[in-house]
Amino acid sequence: MLDDLFEDLGGHSLKAARLVSAARKVPGLEGLSLEDVYAAPTIRALAARISGTAPVVVEHAGTFVRIADWKRRLCVVAQTAALLPIYALAGLQWFSPYIAYTHFAGRMDRISALVLSALFFTIVPIASMMVSIVAKWVIVGRFKAGDYPLWGSYYFRWWLVRRIIGVTATPYLAGTPMIRGYYRMLGAKIGKRAYIGTGVIDTADLFTAGDDAIVSDQAVIATSSVERGMLRLGTVTLGAGAFVGSQAVVGRNAVLGDDAMLDDMSAVPAETIVPPRQRWTGSPATFAGDVPPRPARTRREAPAATFGLLVGALLLPIIAILPIAPGLIALMELDWATTGYAYVLVSPLLATTYIVMMCVLTVAAKRLILGKVAPGSYALDSGFYVRFWMVKQINDLALRLLHPIFATLYVIPWYRALGVKVGRRAEISTASAIVPDLVEIGPESFIADSVIFGAARIGHGTIELAHTRIGRRSFIGNSALLPSGAQIGDEVLIGVLSKPPETPGDAMESGSTWFGSPAIKLPVRQVATMFDEGARFNPSRGLIATRLTIEAVRTTLSLTVFLVFFSLLFSVVGDLDDLERGGVIIGLAFPFLYLGFCLACGGFVLALKWIVAGRYRATTAPLWSTFVWRTELVTATYENLAVANLLEPLRGTPWITVYLRLMGAKIGKRCYIDTTDLTEHDLVTIGDDVALNDFAGLQTHLFEDRVMKVGAIRIGDRATIGSLAIVLYDAEIGNDAQLGDLSVVMKGETLPDGTNWEGSPARIAIGA
Numbered sequence: 001m002l003d004d005l006f007e008d009l010g011g012h013s014l015k016a017a018r019l020v021s022a023a024r025k026v027p028g029l030e031g032l033s034l035e036d037v038y039a040a041p042t043i044r045a046l047a048a049r050i051s052g053t054a055p056v057v058v059e060h061a062g063t064f065v066r067i068a069d070w071k072r073r074l075c076v077v078a079q080t081a082a083l084l085p086i087y088a089l090a091g092l093q094w095f096s097p098y099i100a101y102t103h104f105a106g107r108m109d110r111i112s113a114l115v116l117s118a119l120f121f122t123i124v125p126i127a128s129m130m131v132s133i134v135a136k137w138v139i140v141g142r143f144k145a146g147d148y149p150l151w152g153s154y155y156f157r158w159w160l161v162r163r164i165i166g167v168t169a170t171p172y173l174a175g176t177p178m179i180r181g182y183y184r185m186l187g188a189k190i191g192k193r194a195y196i197g198t199g200v201i202d203t204a205d206l207f208t209a210g211d212d213a214i215v216s217d218q219a220v221i222a223t224s225s226v227e228r229g230m231l232r233l234g235t236v237t238l239g240a241g242a243f244v245g246s247q248a249v250v251g252r253n254a255v256l257g258d259d260a261m262l263d264d265m266s267a268v269p270a271e272t273i274v275p276p277r278q279r280w281t282g283s284p285a286t287f288a289g290d291v292p293p294r295p296a297r298t299r300r301e302a303p304a305a306t307f308g309l310l311v312g313a314l315l316l317p318i319i320a321i322l323p324i325a326p327g328l329i330a331l332m333e334l335d336w337a338t339t340g341y342a343y344v345l346v347s348p349l350l351a352t353t354y355i356v357m358m359c360v361l362t363v364a365a366k367r368l369i370l371g372k373v374a375p376g377s378y379a380l381d382s383g384f385y386v387r388f389w390m391v392k393q394i395n396d397l398a399l400r401l402l403h404p405i406f407a408t409l410y411v412i413p414w415y416r417a418l419g420v421k422v423g424r425r426a427e428i429s430t431a432s433a434i435v436p437d438l439v440e441i442g443p444e445s446f447i448a449d450s451v452i453f454g455a456a457r458i459g460h461g462t463i464e465l466a467h468t469r470i471g472r473r474s475f476i477g478n479s480a481l482l483p484s485g486a487q488i489g490d491e492v493l494i495g496v497l498s499k500p501p502e503t504p505g506d507a508m509e510s511g512s513t514w515f516g517s518p519a520i521k522l523p524v525r526q527v528a529t530m531f532d533e534g535a536r537f538n539p540s541r542g543l544i545a546t547r548l549t550i551e552a553v554r555t556t557l558s559l560t561v562f563l564v565f566f567s568l569l570f571s572v573v574g575d576l577d578d579l580e581r582g583g584v585i586i587g588l589a590f591p592f593l594y595l596g597f598c599l600a601c602g603g604f605v606l607a608l609k610w611i612v613a614g615r616y617r618a619t620t621a622p623l624w625s626t627f628v629w630r631t632e633l634v635t636a637t638y639e640n641l642a643v644a645n646l647l648e649p650l651r652g653t654p655w656i657t658v659y660l661r662l663m664g665a666k667i668g669k670r671c672y673i674d675t676t677d678l679t680e681h682d683l684v685t686i687g688d689d690v691a692l693n694d695f696a697g698l699q700t701h702l703f704e705d706r707v708m709k710v711g712a713i714r715i716g717d718r719a720t721i722g723s724l725a726i727v728l729y730d731a732e733i734g735n736d737a738q739l740g741d742l743s744v745v746m747k748g749e750t751l752p753d754g755t756n757w758e759g760s761p762a763r764i765a766i767g768a
Contacts, residue, residue, distance in 0.1 A: 035516075084595065242256040254272045348556055479497045693725075725743045743758050
């Protein structure tokens with residue numbers, strides 16, 4: 001009765017999750033959460049906590065709606081036909097300049113051909129945006145809030161518009177006044193001086209933002225979701241001066257009043273109203289205090305700054321291809337100058353050259369355009385912001401284009417050259433939004449995938465920068481967020497989809513563990529003791545050499561394969577251009593050629609997975625092991641080749657499930673899959689009629705104490721996983737269960753059949 005689960009009985013996070021999952025089978029305890037156990041770790045305390053609260057009314061999922069099979073088949077046929085123009089639009093944005101070069105090089109001198117083809121890199125992205133605007137109004141007209149059957153005609157039109165917008169170059173405009181104009185043309189109602197830092201807002205007609213409203217980088221305006229066999233569309237309204245933090249989610253039919261504030265990594269559930277001048281935080285978000293009055297902003301934005309951002313946005317597509325264009329053109333020239341295809345053997349050299357040049361470009365841009373950055377507050381309509389925005393966009397491009405270099409030993413010297421202070425034996429995966437001069441990563445620390453690390457905070461007319469530091473042997477989990485100015489002590493763990501505690505000094509406590517939003521302190525965490533220090537922190541020279549070799553292949557493989565397929569595609573284009581009416585033939589053939597290119601990328605990844613990794617099984621391996629490096633090689637190539645080229649347009653269609661099954665995942669019938677965030681595919685089991693909404697992650701592995709733990713995930717029939725939600729390994733989602741946006745199911749946890757959960761960590765959604 002009085003024994004502490006953690007202090008006396010040797011419990012840890014995994015045992016707590018299994019205990020809670022077992023207790024949920026007892027009548028009256030269906031709503032027990034991990035947070036309850038951490039807050040009351042003895043039986044007596046837990047009983048008092050449960051009896052001292054109002055009875056939990058478990059909100060069960062509603063009735064599942066299934067459309068007639070013939071209507072679904074008709075939708076699939078329509079989607080399949082629509083994929084060809086979608087792929088064509090995606091490919092034209094970066095292939096068309098090379099097609100132009102192929103055409104002009106035989107008709108004028110090479111320099112003139114280069115200049116004309118370079119113009120396409122500026123013109124085509126703008127043209128694609130205009131196409132997306134016209135397509136939206138022609139295909140849908142004005143979106144209307146309501147519930148529509150999944151796989152029905154309205155769903156098809158919503159999906160088609162979404163995918164067309166998804167393949168356009170809108171990220172180039174994020175954080176500039178021009179993106180307001182783009183979304184206004186799509187139907188959004190956006191006030192003066194509003195800041196939109198995210199590149200994609202779904203169903204723009206349903207989004208309203210007042211004057212001076214702020215939507216931070218990587219925030220999700222969730223005007224749509226798929227649940228229980230229905231596409232559900234609703235409005236999102238931000239009042240004047242309202243603030244939405246980084247990686248925050250505003251749910252369907254939610255309202256933030258004037259000057260209301262939603263903190264970073266916080267989620268306002270659907271139908272929620274946040275009153276004016278209130279600050280809400282957490283997932284799900286709750287009241288956390290009043291918001292102080294904001295300074296008045298009446299003057300117009302400086303025209304010079306707007307013009308600078310416009311010029312920068314026009315130049316970005318050209319900057320993006322500067323390191324790779326010489327290699328691509330060299331391949332084309334070699335093709336024209338030789339017979340046969342032996343010239344593709346230079347692709348590995350060109351891939352290596354590109355990676356080095358892209359790293360050099362980011363370092364040069366940071367030093368020449370921005371210089372050394374000091375902490376402080378800067379105006380959004382200043383020359384500093386224009387320079388800061390430009391360098392940030394270039395770094396974001398590098399994050400996408402150099403994705404395989406992250407989580408390798410080669411990323412460390414690059415980050416140091418950018419100005420990041422990186423300690424010895426630190427590990428860095430895809431940390432995003434960093435301000436290099438203001439970031440310090442301690443020795444032997446570990447930054448996992450998709451961490452927002454010290455992102456600049458946008459204020460009303462300002463951008464605020466501060467030093468962000470983590471100490472020695474600290475661990476920042478997948479999709480975690482460290483706000484600008486965060487200070488993390490030694491051997492501290494910030495969990496998956498978590499942020500540091502509200503009180504700044506708490507995160508400096510050595511050896512502490514924090515999880516969730518808002519963060520709760522975990523008394524004990526499971527510690528990996530089966531591997532020695534050498535396999536985790538201090539490898540031998542032989543291990544270092546082996547890792548460098550494998551990671552050299554990983555870093556260059558995706559681009560090498562890309563260059564080979566690119567050169568083969570353009571060999572065909574060149575042959576077609578020599579024919580009479582070659583331009584017309586190329587125009588007609590290009591969608592099919594590009595689709596073949598994308599299928600070839602996907603096919604290569606399939607072969608690589610089965611040859612290099614085989615069938616994944618639950619296992620445990622130290623960081624310094626060939627298993628980890630092989631699986632990371634497969635994952636990086638999957639994300640860089642298959643996802644980027646083939647799978648993104650397939651989201652929301654049955655064809656993505658076909659590919660994921662070929663990779664080893666077990667997926668049932670009629671599933672809606674709007675995410676590609678699967679890694680060890682063989683360990684994922686998904687039932688019939690499941691909905692995985694955008695950015696949902698089925699995380700079949702974790703790195704804990706530099707040990708990779710791999711386990712299975714099971715999603716039951718008709719279950720729903722919300723946007724940005726994460727399910728950790730060894731977890732099980734019951735039939736008809738529903739997990740809300742920005743929520744986490746812990747490793748070893750089970751959500752009972754038919755229940756509705758939300759939050760980080762997940763807790764029962766309380767019925768009215």
